[in-house]
Amino acid sequence: MAPSKKMPAKQTKKQDALNKEAFKLIAKLEKAKAEIARGKAEEAMLVGEHESKKAAYAREAERMDKQKEAHREEHKNKMKKLREETAKAKKKLDHVRFQPVEDNVELKLEKEKTNMSQQKGRMIAAERKLIEEDVRKNGGEPLDWQRCQICTEPFDQDRKPKVLKCSHTFCSHCCKRFHKNVAISCPIDRITTTVRLRAIDSLPENLALSDLCL
Ligand SMILES: [Zn+2]
Ligand SMILES: [Zn+2]
Structure with a gap:
C-alpha cells in the first residue's frame, strides 16, 4: 500500500493558521507604514507652520522696530518745531519789548472815534x-x-x-399799560418781558428810532 501524497489533515490546518497569522502581520505592517507616513506629513506641516510663524514674528518685530523708529523721528521733529516756535515767539517778544512805545496811538484812536461820531452825527442830521x-x-x-x-x-x-424781549418796540406809556404782575406781555406776539413796573424806564431804548424822532 503506497503512502498518500496528501498532507495529513492536521498539518493542513496548521498551515492555514500560519497563513492567517502572516496576513494579519502584513496588514499590521501596512497600517504602521501608513501611520508613519501620516506622522511624517504631520511633522512636515508642523515644521512649515512653525517656520511661517517664525517669519510672521520676525516681520512683526521688524514692523514694531520701524514704528518705534518712526515715533522717535516724529517726536524729534515735534520737539524741533516746538523749539523753533519758542525761539520765534521769544524773538517776537523781544522785538515788542524793545520797540519804543508809540505814545500817540491812543491819541490817534481818540481822534478816529471823534471822527466817526461826527460822521454819524452828520448822517443823522441829513x-x-x-x-x-x-x-x-x-x-x-x-x-x-x-x-x-x-x-x-x-x-x-x-x-x-x-424794546421788549421779542424785539417789538412800544412807547413807555403802553409798556406800563401792558405791565401785569412782574412782566409785560407783548400785545402782538404775547411773548413776556420780565421787568418790574418801576424799571420800565430802564428797558433798552430803540436808539435808531430815538435818533430820528426825539
Ligand atoms: Zn412782541
Ligand atoms: Zn404807546
Missing part, C-alpha cells in the same frame, strides 16, 4: 432833514413809523420807544 421834509408834506404831523404802534402817539422825550 436823515432828519429828509424826515422833516416828509413831516412837512404830511401837514406837520409825525409820520406813522414815528408813532407807537399801539396808542399811535408820536414818540418823544416823555414817550420813549422801548
Whole structure:
C-alpha cells in the first residue's frame, strides 16, 4: 500500500493558521507604514507652520522696530518745531519789548472815534432833514413809523420807544399799560418781558428810532 501524497489533515490546518497569522502581520505592517507616513506629513506641516510663524514674528518685530523708529523721528521733529516756535515767539517778544512805545496811538484812536461820531452825527442830521421834509408834506404831523404802534402817539422825550424781549418796540406809556404782575406781555406776539413796573424806564431804548424822532 503506497503512502498518500496528501498532507495529513492536521498539518493542513496548521498551515492555514500560519497563513492567517502572516496576513494579519502584513496588514499590521501596512497600517504602521501608513501611520508613519501620516506622522511624517504631520511633522512636515508642523515644521512649515512653525517656520511661517517664525517669519510672521520676525516681520512683526521688524514692523514694531520701524514704528518705534518712526515715533522717535516724529517726536524729534515735534520737539524741533516746538523749539523753533519758542525761539520765534521769544524773538517776537523781544522785538515788542524793545520797540519804543508809540505814545500817540491812543491819541490817534481818540481822534478816529471823534471822527466817526461826527460822521454819524452828520448822517443823522441829513436823515432828519429828509424826515422833516416828509413831516412837512404830511401837514406837520409825525409820520406813522414815528408813532407807537399801539396808542399811535408820536414818540418823544416823555414817550420813549422801548424794546421788549421779542424785539417789538412800544412807547413807555403802553409798556406800563401792558405791565401785569412782574412782566409785560407783548400785545402782538404775547411773548413776556420780565421787568418790574418801576424799571420800565430802564428797558433798552430803540436808539435808531430815538435818533430820528426825539
Ligand atoms: Zn412782541
Ligand atoms: Zn404807546
